[in-house]
Amino acid sequence: MNYTECIHYLEKEVGFGSVPGLERIQALCDKLGNPERELSVIHVAGTNGKGSAVAMLSSILKEAGYRVGTYTSPHLDRYNERFIINGQQISDDDFAKEITLMKNICDELAEEGKDVPTLFEIVTGAAFHYFAEKKVDILILEVGLGGKYDATNIIPHPLLSLIMSISIDHTDFLGDSIEKIAAEKAGIIKKNCPVVLYSQDKIVYNIMWTKSQEMNAPLYSPQNAEVHISSQTLEGTVFSVKTDLLNLLDLKLSMLGDYQIHNCITVLEACAVLQKNGLFLSEDAIRTGLKNARWAGRMEICGKNPLILLDGAHNADGILQLAASIQTYFEHKKVTLILGVLGDKEYTKMAECILPHADTVILTEPHSERKLDVFSLARSISSHKGMIYTEKEIETAYEKALSVTPADGIILCCGSLYMIGAMRTYILNR
Numbered sequence: 001m002n003y004t005e006c007i008h009y010l011e012k013e014v015g016f017g018s019v020p021g022l023e024r025i026q027a028l029c030d031k032l033g034n035p036e037r038e039l040s041v042i043h044v045a046g047t048n049g050k051g052s053a054v055a056m057l058s059s060i061l062k063e064a065g066y067r068v069g070t071y072t073s074p075h076l077d078r079y080n081e082r083f084i085i086n087g088q089q090i091s092d093d094d095f096a097k098e099i100t101l102m103k104n105i106c107d108e109l110a111e112e113g114k115d116v117p118t119l120f121e122i123v124t125g126a127a128f129h130y131f132a133e134k135k136v137d138i139l140i141l142e143v144g145l146g147g148k149y150d151a152t153n154i155i156p157h158p159l160l161s162l163i164m165s166i167s168i169d170h171t172d173f174l175g176d177s178i179e180k181i182a183a184e185k186a187g188i189i190k191k192n193c194p195v196v197l198y199s200q201d202k203i204v205y206n207i208m209w210t211k212s213q214e215m216n217a218p219l220y221s222p223q224n225a226e227v228h229i230s231s232q233t234l235e236g237t238v239f240s241v242k243t244d245l246l247n248l249l250d251l252k253l254s255m256l257g258d259y260q261i262h263n264c265i266t267v268l269e270a271c272a273v274l275q276k277n278g279l280f281l282s283e284d285a286i287r288t289g290l291k292n293a294r295w296a297g298r299m300e301i302c303g304k305n306p307l308i309l310l311d312g313a314h315n316a317d318g319i320l321q322l323a324a325s326i327q328t329y330f331e332h333k334k335v336t337l338i339l340g341v342l343g344d345k346e347y348t349k350m351a352e353c354i355l356p357h358a359d360t361v362i363l364t365e366p367h368s369e370r371k372l373d374v375f376s377l378a379r380s381i382s383s384h385k386g387m388i389y390t391e392k393e394i395e396t397a398y399e400k401a402l403s404v405t406p407a408d409g410i411i412l413c414c415g416s417l418y419m420i421g422a423m424r425t426y427i428l429n430r
Contacts, residue, residue, distance in 0.1 A: 003092040006099035007079070014106075014119045016369070020149040024109075024117040028125040029154060031105045035132035041155045042270070045143040045185045046164025046198065048318045049263040052255060052295050053164055054140050056267040060289030061138055062086050064281050069136035071127040071152075073120065073144050076297050076421035082123065083130055090130065098126035117151075120144050124151040148187020159279070161188050161195045161217070162270050164263065166204050167317035178203060186211040194277060196270040197221040199262065220245065222269045227261065232328060234301070236291075241265050245272035248283070252291045256299035257311075258328055259321035264290065297420045299325060302427045306336075306402075306409045310424055312417045314342070316349040322414060326357045334409035336401045340364040340394070340419035343372040350415065351381045358412070360404055362389045364397035366418035394422045 001009060029036055042057060044050050054070050061068045068086055075081040083090035090098075102122045110116050117125065124144070131139050138159070143150045166182050182204045189195050189211050197208050199222055212219040222243045230238040236254040239261060241247075246268055253264050268286070275281050297312040299322075313322040326335065337358035341347040355361065361384060363374040374390040381388070387404075391397035401411045413423050 001096055001100045001103065003096045006096050009099065009103055010079075010119050010122065014116070014122060016119060018120065018145055019118055020146075022149060022151070022154055024115050025121040025124060025151040026154050027109055027114055028102070028105055028117050028121065029128060031108065032101075032125060032129050035128040036155050038132045039128065039139045039155070040137065041158040042138060042140045042160045042162060042274075043143070043152065043155060043158040043188050044140060044162045044164065045147045045150075045188045047167045047181070047185075047315065048313075048321070049164035049198065049259065049266070050142050051312075052260060052263045052298055053162060053267050053270075054142050055255070055295035056264060056290060056293045057162075057270065058084075058140050059293040060267070060271060060281065060286050061140075063289040063292070064285035066137040067135070069131040069134065069139040070142075071124070071131070071139065072142040073123075074417055074421075076417065077425050079123070081296075083127055085131075085134055085136060094130065095126075098130050099123075101129065102126050121151045143185075143188065146181075146184040146187070148184050150188075153188055156190070158188075158190060158193050159277070160270060160274060161190065161193055162266070163188070163195065163208065164198045164266060165317065166198075166200060167315065179207065182207040183211075189215050189217050191215045192217060194218045194220065194273050196266060196273055198266045199223050199225065220269055220273050222265050225265050227265065229261070232258075234329065237261060241268060243269060243272075245269060245276070248286070251287060253293075254291055255293055255295060256301075256329070257321070257325040259325065260299070297417065297424060300424075302424065305407045306405045306411050308427060309410060309412045310420050310427075311412070311414045312420045313414045314345065314416050316346045316353065319350040319353045319414065323353050323357055326354075326412065330410050334359050334406055336360045336362065336405040336409060336411045338362045338364060338397050338401055338411065338413040338423070339377070339415045340366045340397075341372050341377060341415040342366060342368060342370040342418070343376075344370055345372075345416075347372055347377065347415075348380045351377075351384075354414065355381060355384050355386075358386060360387045360389075360401075362391055362397045362400050364390075364394050364419065365392050366416040367394070367422045368416070368418040371416075371418075394419060395426050398423060398426060
């Protein structure tokens with residue numbers, strides 16, 4: 001199959017959907033010769049902040065001289081974004097080779113009467129095979145959904161389990177309480193493998209501590225980090241941090257957002273634990289890596305006059321953190337909000353968090369079968385006192401925003417990664 005045929009196979013023949021369990025991905029990897037066992041892995045879970053942590057860590061490790069693979073999901077524009085080695089996406093040809101191999105194995109499994117892997121499991125199997133073939137020194141592996149039953153969780157012995165911020169999301173798969181969700185995320189903790197945990201509420205921390213004790217896994221968390229912010233502008237953040245494991249002054253973080261400071265502190269704790277366990281990371285590599293780290297679609301500036309800002313916040317906690325950042329950077333600016341959400345999210349709560357920061361609101365629809373239509377979204381925010389427009393098409397929503405936003409104003413797009421991905425592609429090609 002060529003690249004286009006591979007996409008058709010994945011999306012039309014296999015189709016979207018998530019089924020818990022590790023049997024299918026394990027059967028696929030067994031036929032591949034278990035490439036997942038050849039890789040040195042940093043496994044990253046959490047509700048929010050996973051992608052940002054991957055971006056920071058990969059940048060730091062690259063600066064330290066390692067050949068670093070990153071596997072993330074979902075993509076914003078193309079599947080190639082999910083497979084990266086030292087900043088370079090997988091080629092179309094290599095992607096086609098990997099997915100063709102996966103299809104052949106899936107056909108074998110079907111002939112044997114076994115369940116065929118899901119789309120995410122097929123792509124994850126391809127990732128394990130690709131990164132093992134390319135002999136990366138370290139693979140930073142992002143969990144797709146949850147942890148315990150996620151396809152990435154067949155790795156046997158990670159260098160580190162990194163668990164970022166945990167909040168309510170994907171309740172249909174992970175459970176309807178923070179305790180149930182935390183227990184699912186804790187499923188990536190492996191016997192005798194160190195764990196670094198984002199500074200969490202006590203209820204989440206205790207669940208992780210209990211699981212770590214059960215697995216004899218050392219647990220580290222910057223719960224009492226001392227942080228001093230020297231400056232916070234659109235050029236980046238300069239801050240100092242001290243924990244039990246580290247003491248770093250005047251770090252420069254280019255990724256924007258109040259929430260990125262907390263993500264960064266967790267990544268720095270992870271670096272300290274990796275060092276403690278024998279991985280060489282110089283302070284220069286850490287500083288330069290943070291300064292150079294980028295993550296598309298997270299407080300990403302895509303234009304000026306007016307300032308165009310894309311953020312992939314797509315659940316209530318993510319939107320709340322975004323709202324705090326809007327106050328920090330744009331307190332006295334006119335904000336036009338382009339909002340598109342999925343129907344299975346806490347969209348009313350999301351809107352309540354972000355609408356007070358918007359002067360004008362334009363509602364649109366993500367490119368997803370799970371989208372919430374603009375009319376249902378409009379009914380849920382009917383109490384908003386500002387101007388509200390409805391534009392089903394993402395492109396027309398953006399053009400409308402340009403027409404109503406002053407040159408010194410802000411156009412903020414958020415609510416869904418599907419919407420952000422399509423919007424980003426349109427803006428960059430416009």
